[in-house]
Amino acid sequence: MDGMAAGGKILGHPRGLAILFLTEMWERFSYYGMRALLIFYLTRHFLFADDPAYGIFAAYTSMVYISPIIGGFIADRWLGFRRAVLFGGILIMLGHFGMAFEGAEATADAAGNVTRDLGAMQVMYFSLALIIVGTGLLKANISSIVGSLYDEGDRRRDGGFTIFYMGINVGAWMAPLLCGWLGETYGWSYGFGAAGVGMFLGLVVFVLGRGWLEGKGEAPDPAALDRPVFAGLTVQHTVIGGCILALLPVWLLVQHSHIVGGLLGVAGGLAMLAVIVYSALRLEPVARDRIFAILILMPFHALFWAFFEQTGTSIALFAKRGVELSLFGLTVVPSQIQSINPLFIILFAPVFAALWAGLDRRSREPHIPLKFALGLLQMGLGFFMFVIGIQMAAEGDKVWFGWLVLGFLFHSTGELCISPVGLSAVTKLSIARITGLMMGVWFLSNAFANYGAGLIAMTSSIKHMPGEDVAVADALPVYGSMFMSVGWTAVGSALLLLLLSPLLKRLMHGVR
Structure with missing residues (x-):
């Protein structure tokens, strides 16, 4: 075949990239498939009110972003990337299959008192814990294996990560379409079960394709893993046992979002x-300034993602309650709208890559703060599209689906100005010996963003009788007010960042 070359390469890249592409694609399929259904599962199956449902969602997604920091340390110190990915994938698969256990559907009496299947609820919470711990072991470490496929200075590295990133978005695009449709049409267990099957397929690819990785991602000291610790247990047994024990506190935390918020703050x-202390005391002035530039950018990055993550909470319920989900003869279920963003990313990522490259050749590529400001501005414009749709809907009518699609378009182009740029900025502005620390802090800002997303979503909570649909006339004013506030905050943040740009450029000392 023309696209395949001899010597263990596919399309000019190490063939192991194909294994990692497919593994990550199926893992993201499982994650986004379950995520698309979660808020509807909480509010429709267990009959949670909006506020507690948003809280559970926020606790879950914020811990998903904290856990890779610990998982990366475990892989670096003991397991190695490959074993961490394999064990993490097994936990994720078990978590999704656990979510498929629905139990009895909750019921509500005339006074609004809800009776829930408490056993099924605890299975759900424990399943979320399995996914959180599993994602911690898999998410950062599979990316590290991608990096290890390329020698230092290999010009194919950026292209390899671009291909890998496309796998993420292909999985994220397919998942709500299939899992959302199965879950909302045939039953929650079918949707969650499909997510588990997706992770199973990813594990099959990863195990069968081990040889294509050519020894990359193994433990730093493989012999040490079999070293006895106590009572016949080896280092590997102890580390894996510790990960399993970690499920218990995570299982409890996912049920108490306020505790998660407090721990995040600490x-x-x-x-x-x-x-800050390390930078002030240990680094020379240029390196210190660049670290401070990262710290200034971090809250803007977190704010963008707090707004973006409304997709799984307030925007999802807005779509269910206030949007006519039919366009050009195509009708979708509410959870399927979460496929729109990754589809736009797939379509526009090559366009943006070519745009930045073309502007760079002309020495006109926007600097990092300007790209961040553009991302926040487009986020605000996306929410304004939702507001315009609400204002244009006739009294008692739902919003035209096209306004939702247009809003997601702006959110997606905004994401392309911030998501790849942010990670690149950390690697450019950090010095080598603390890049890992700064990456950890950067991911921590994602955890803050997801927790903050839940708090923002709570401002759109609508009180209603459990199990009853919210009237369109009651829903649209609440969502319109919240979306307007988010839109103006995003635009205001973009303008503030533009005002700070001269300072940031000085602190970056030439890094673009």
């Missing part, structure tokens, strides 16, 4: 303090 404060 962890975030300590991390920021450590970086």
Whole structure:
């Protein structure tokens, strides 16, 4: 075949990239398939009111972003990337299959008192814990294997990560279409079960394709893993046992979002303090300035994602309650709208890559703060599209689907200005010996963003009798007010960042 070359390469890249592409694609399929259904499962099957449902969602997604920091350390110190990915994938698969256990559907009496299947609820919480711990072991470490496929200075590395990133979005695009349709049409267990099957397929690819990785991602000291610790248990047994024991506190935390918020505040404060003190005392002035530039960008990055993650909460319920989900003869179920963003990313990522490259050749590529500001501005414009749709809907009518699609378009182009740029900025502005620390702090800002997303979503909570649909006339004013506030906050943040741009450029000392 023309696209395949001899010597263990596919399309000019190490053939192991194909294994990692497919593994990550199916893992993201499982994650986004379950995520598309979660808010509807909480509000329609267990009859949670909006506020507690948003809280559970926020606790889950924020811990998903905290866990890779710990998982990366475990892989670096003991397991190695490959074993961590394999064990993490098994936990994720079990978590999704656990979600497929529905139990009895909740019921509500005339006074609004809800009776829930408490056993099924605890199975759900434990399943979420399995996915959180599993994602911690898999998410960062599979990316590390991608990097290890390329020698230092290999010009194919950026292209390899671009291909890998496309796998993420292909999985994220397919998942809501299939899992959402199965879950909302045939039953929750079918949708969650399909997510579990997706992770199973990813594991099959990863195990069968081990030889194509050519030894990359193995433990730093493989012999040490079999070293006895106590009572016949080896280092590997102890580490894996520790991960299993970690499921218990995570299982409890996912049920108490306020505790997660408090822990995030403490962890975030300590991390920021450590970086600032280290920078002030140990780094020379240029390196210190660049670290401070990252710290200034971080809250804007977190704010963008807090708004973006409304997709799985307030926007999802807005679509269910207030949008006519039919366009050009095509009708979708509410969870399927979460396929729109990854589809736009797939379509426009090559366009943006070519745009930045073309502007760079002309020495006109926007600097990092300007790209961040553009991302926030487009986020605001996306929410304004939702508001315009609400305002144009006739009294008692739902919003035209096209306004939702247009809003997602702006969110997606905004994402392309921030998501790849942010990770690149951390690697450019950090010095080698603390890049890992700064990446951890950056991911911590994602955890803050997801927790903050839940708090923002709560401002759109609508009180109604459990199990009853919310009237369109009651829903649209609430969502319109919230979306307007988010839109103006995003635009205001973009303008503030533009005002800070001269300072940031000085702190970056030439890094673009």
